[in-house]
Amino acid sequence: MIRTIEATIDERGQVRLTEPVVLPRCQRALVTILDEAAAPQHEVSLLSEAALAEDWNRSEEDEAWSHLAEER
Numbered sequence: 001m002i003r004t005i006e007a008t009i010d011e012r013g014q015v016r017l018t019e020p021v022v023l024p025r026c027q028r029a030l031v032t033i034l035d036e037a038a039a040p041q042h043e044v045s046l047l048s049e050a051a052l053a054e055d056w057n058r059s060e061e062d063e064a065w066s067h068l069a070e071e072r
Contacts, residue, residue: 009033 006018015031055061 007031 005021008016008018009031010016
């Protein structure tokens with residue numbers, strides 16, 4: 001199972017998890033360093049919303065996805 005856990009990394013490279021983690025054995029992990037100076041992802045999404053709405057709000061799109069709204 002893959003889990004994502006928030007952490008901070010100090011100037012010396014020490015990783016500190018924001019919650020305790022108990023594992024049955026030693027496991028590999030990936031660390032992604034986030035650029036806090038960049039706009040948060042939700043803001044980027046909001047900026048593209050108007051442009052994408054032009055395609056999303058067409059009747060052809062409603063028809064293409066209508067099968068997902070049907071009751072089963």
